[in-house]
Amino acid sequence: MDVNEFDFNLPEALIAQTPLKDRTASRLLTLNKQTGEIGHTTFKSIIDYLNEGDTLVLNDTKVMPARLFGVKEDTGAKIEMLMLTEHDNGWEVLIKPAKRVTIGTRVTFGEGKIIATCVAELAQGGRIMKLSYDGILQERLDELGLMPLPPYIKETLDDQSRYQTVYARATGSAAAPTAGLHFTEALLDAIKAKGINIAYITLHVGLGTFRPVSVDEVESHKMHSEYYEMTEATANLLNETRINGNRIITVGTTSTRTLETIADETGHFKAQSGWTDIFIYPGYQFKAVDAMITNFHLPKSTLVMLVSSLATKAYIMKAYNEAVEREYRFFSFGDAMFIY
Structure with missing residues (x-):
């Protein structure tokens, strides 16, 4: 399948740069996955599309203020570091400029409040950095770090909390599960x-969010692994929903990928945690998800491929194309779509 089949024309002016004052004031495009019927409303009307007994699945991951600016200890050269995922031997990060950071390089942030030492070099600007710091890492990040906004957002975010969902709890993401930003x-x-x-799962959004599809054939793309967790309470609620004949509705592609990773062939869930690199594109048979709330995604992205497989x-x-014609706002701070 050719990646270009998922391309579309998107005027740059439609890329939302700032969040709306009222989270629920965004527009909502509704799409019937069986008939293709399209509707237009506002997000606060989403409740009218949800039925008693349905279960709404939210990703409660919390974005780390993990964008840090520091200097090389030996030369004073400026370094930008985006922390992504913690591993046994350190943190996987993106470094700019990567050519300045090789194995053994030490980078200091906040005049030594965090010191990062490179222990491994990865592809595409990735590094494994061993961190040393006083006290609690989250407190140092809260003090020194900025929200890692996507590269297509050029405006400064005045209120950092607007890049968090109101139900964010489990710190560990490099990006927000943006479909959830519409809820109050x-x-x-x-x-x-x-x-x-309401059910909660956790999937920490990682490096894959920042990597474009660089192959010509969809099937050749490899997803990056991301950590997920599902509790027994959530698994039991989802199983009960399915038994009762009600719908499981995910909020965002992250919740969707987590549920489709965990569900067995019969759509049954059990509590578990682990790493997923599931790649969902047309031809995929859904086992767990009946409907999805999502934002509008980048052309030729894995996320457009995922929503194309649900409808x-x-x-x-x-x-x-209709959203473009009607000037919907796109991407992280943009409008929403409900596929049902």
Whole structure:
């Protein structure tokens, strides 16, 4: 399958640079995955599309303020480091400029509050850095770090909390699960009051978010591994939802990939944690997910491929072209789509 089949024209002006004042004020495009019927409303109306007994699955990962600016200890050269994933021998990071950081290089942040030593070189600007610091790492990051906004966002984020969901809990992501940014506590309370279940999973968004598809054939692309967790309470709730004949509705591609990783061939869930590199593209048969809330994604991205597999590529491309015509806002701080 040719990657170019997932391309579409996106004017740069439609890339949202800042979040709306009211999280629920974003627009919502609805897409019936069976008929291709498209509707237009606002996100606060999502509750009208959810039924009593449905279960809404949210990714409670929390973004680390993991973008750090420091200097090489020996030369004073400026270095930017984005922390991604913790491993046994250190942190996997992206370094700029990467050519300045080789094995043994020491980079200091905040005049020595964090010192990072390179212990391994990876491809595409990746490094493994061993960190030393006083106290608790999260406190040092809160003091020194910035939110790692995607490269297509050029504006400064005045309120760092707007790149977190209101239910973020488990620190460890390099990027936000952005479909969840549309929810407020009040909207979630209203959803629960209607008899809709709320379930939480964790998937820490990692390096794969920043890597474009660089191959010509979809099947040749390799996804980066990301860490996930599902509790017994969530597994039991999802199994009960399925037994009762109700829908499992994921919020975002991260929740979708986690559920499709964990579910067995019959759609049954059990508590577990681990690493997933699942790549979902057209031809994939869903085992777990009935419907999905998602944002509008980059052309030729793995995320466009994923949503095209839940509906069809033809329906998704038609919906995306209509969203462009109607000037929907795209990407992290943009508008939303409900595929049902």
